[in-house]
Amino acid sequence: MRVQHLKYGLCGIAGAVAAYVYQQTEESFRKNIPFRVSAFAGAKTTNQSFSAEEASPSVKWDFNWDRRDPKFLVKPKKNETDDDLANRIMEVKPKASRHLFLIRHGQYVVGPTDEERFLTPLGREQAKLTGQRLKELGFDYNLVLRSTMTRATETAMIIQDVLGETKTKSCDLIREGAPIKPEPPVSHWKPEVYQFYQDGARIEAAFRKYFHRADATQEYDTYEVIVCHANVIRYCVCRALQLPPEAWLRISLHNGSITWLEIKPSGNVVLRGLGDVGHMPRNKMSTS
Structure with a gap:
């Protein structure tokens, strides 16, 4: 009987160790993936919030990809007010597709x-x-x-x-x-x-x-x-x-x-x- 209890105890310990190793491996795997999978891997429940880092895109859109972003077409003048600069930017801003x-x-x-x-x-x-x-x-x-x-x-x-x-x-x-x-x-x-x-x-x-x-x-x-x-x-x-x-x-x-x-x-x-x-x-x- 004592041997049987000991056997069950060892099995329980082995199971716990296996579960811990799996959890650590899974966590390490997630951290090494270049894109963030935590947002859709079930790692968080509905009452848990995501960090700003997790919610931000891995690559951001370059709005000046064609070198025609109005902000880069207008050179600020000396002693120019912010309103005057904004008005000049609006003058070169596209209106159509x-x-x-x-x-x-x-x-x-x-x-x-x-x-x-x-x-x-x-x-x-x-x-x-x-x-x-x-x-x-x-x-x-x-x-x-x-x-x-x-x-x-x-x-x-x-x-x-x-x-x-x-x-x-x-x-x-x-x-x-x-x-x-x-x-x-x-x-x-x-x-x-x-x-x-x-x-x-x-x-x-x-x-x-x-x-x-x-x-x-x-x-x-x-x-x-x-x-x-x-x-x-x-x-x-x-x-x-x-x-x-x-x-x-x-x-x-x-x-x-x-x-x-x-x-x-x-x-x-x-x-x-x-x-x-x-x-x-x-x-x-x-x-x-």
């Missing part, structure tokens, strides 16, 4: 040169369906900006035929390329290092040129269509949302898809749609 519709070109023939990489019959159908969808949205489009590569130019021309008379512009900056080494890396796509160095600077320049808040003189929202390529669109979306740009290859885009970004007067950016192909029947969809 910019809406950018990023369109990936239609399916194309894989040829040795750009001139031979023209749209397939399916690609032309995709471009027409995308143009019809843009028209159905009912916006007054201010510009159709297109890449100078053959497949993007053809796609833009078909879209313009559907939209009607719209201002057009071509740009070499938004040609396809290798924007930055993706993370995680992939085995099926490995450009030479010089391609990232060469294309990355160009695509970043395109982002800085076309992705920014409206000028203070703009009274109403504008709607611009940018017809280009999957790598360019994915990279620019990551940059606009202030996400790690190396994440761009984690996104997949269909041919003729519509990605809709809104850049608000405050500098906030809203992704209203990513790679939308809801306007296409299933048998018209492709990613190549």
Whole structure:
């Protein structure tokens, strides 16, 4: 009997030790995680409050990401009052949003040169369906900006035929390329290092040129269509949302898809749609 009691006692001690070790390990694990899991791991009950550190974001939004934050555009004058400075800041503050519709070109023939990489019959159908969808949205489009590569130019021309008379512009900056080494890396796509160095600077320049808040003189929202390529669109979306740009290859885009970004007067950016192909029947969809 004494032996049996001793056995039960040892089992109880072992259980208590195991529970303590588990608790300490769990606590250590939580502390080593880079983002704060305590807010949703059941660590606190409803009558317990969170600290300011736990409630604050791990990364804050950079409101001067486009270098157009009004506070940084106005230089204070000597002996200027706070009210006068505030009034001058208001004069350069945007009042309207910019809406950018990023369109990936239609399916194309894989040829040795750009001139031979023209749209397939399916690609032309995709471009027409995308143009019809843009028209159905009912916006007054201010510009159709297109890449100078053959497949993007053809796609833009078909879209313009559907939209009607719209201002057009071509740009070499938004040609396809290798924007930055993706993370995680992939085995099926490995450009030479010089391609990232060469294309990355160009695509970043395109982002800085076309992705920014409206000028203070703009009274109403504008709607611009940018017809280009999957790598360019994915990279620019990551940059606009202030996400790690190396994440761009984690996104997949269909041919003729519509990605809709809104850049608000405050500098906030809203992704209203990513790679939308809801306007296409299933048998018209492709990613190549």
